[in-house]
Amino acid sequence: MSTYKEFKNTDGILITPQQASQLDDYKEIAFENNxxxxxxxxxxxxxxNIDIYIYPDEDLNTELSxxxxxLTYTIxxxxxxxxxxxxxxxxxYKNGVLGPLILTEVIDINNRCVAYKSEESSVSIRKVYYLEGKHVVNVEEELDFVYEEDxxxxxxxxxxxxxxxxxxxVAEGNFTNINLFYGTYYERLPFMTPEILAYFTNPEPLVPPMQL
Known part of the structure; x- marks a missing residue:
């Protein structure tokens, strides 16, 4: 069985164990067999908080034992x-008792959370469109830039x-109107197709029907 650990800062960026030891807030992630x-x-x-991941090929009761x-865990x-x-x-998972569903999380091939649905007190949903590495070129509007890591x-x-x-x-903004959002940023989001826009601006489905 191969095991290793990763460390991330509060922005989700990978850091070294030495860097983590100098921070007050960070995440430690343990892997087994990748x-x-x-x-x-x-x-x-x-x-x-501690999250424990139990896979379909593992026995739930054995892992909980x-x-x-x-301690209190999230399973x-x-x-x-x-x-x-x-x-x-x-x-x-508290005092040896597995409680009700509190969260559903959707992870992409890059191990990024693209959507989650919280059901702890009231239902809330967040979807995240990652811009990192996307290149925008628009000669007419003289736009030429690459989106950064965060x-x-x-x-x-x-x-x-x-x-x-x-x-x-490049710019920041906060919107409650979809048309105003897209009208403001469409030149900087040429890769956001109507299908992708529809996914992000509707609560369901939680899982993207396409690769983002």
């Missing part, structure tokens, strides 16, 4: 592969209402 098995979030150098009943299980995306269901657009649904938050190196 599959994520545990994710620990640290806040002020203290453990904030390995955990410390004095990821019921893995499905839909349209090439990994879909995980997350449940609270450039992204967030589509948040709360009580049926959509908020779009644009965060990138």
């Amino acid at each position: 599959r994520i098995k545990k994710s620990i979030n640290y806040w002020d150098k203290e453990v904030q 390995k955990l410390d009943n004095n 990821a299980k019921d893995l499905e592969i839909i349209n090439g995306y990994k879909v995980w269901k997350f449940y609270e 450039d992204e657009i967030f589509f948040d649904f709360e009580n049926g209402n959509l908020t779009i938050n644009v965060s990138h190196n």
Whole structure:
């Protein structure tokens, strides 16, 4: 069995163990046989939460029996592969008891979360359009740039209402009107097809029907 760990800062960027040791807030991710098995979030150098991943070829009760009943975990299980995306269901595990579903998460081939649905108190959905590495060339408008590592657009649904938050190196903005958002940014988003726009501006389906 091969095991290794990765460390990420709060922006989700890979860092070295030495860099992590100098931070108060970071994530430690443990892998077994190239599959994520545990994710620990640290806040002020203290453990904030622990996610444990249990795969369909593993026995749930056996894996749960390995955990410390004095700690609270989030258990990821019921893995499905839909349209090439990994879909995980997350449940609270506390005092040896597995609780109800609290979160559904959709992961792309680059291990990025492209969508999640929280069901802890009220249902909320977030979809993330990653812009990193996308090159925009528009001679007529004299646009020529490449999106940077943490450039992204967030589509948040709360009580049926959509908020779009644009965060990138060229411009930022916050919108509740789809037409205003697209009218403002369409020249900088030539790769956002009508199908992709429709996916991100509607709460369902949670799993993209296309590769983003």
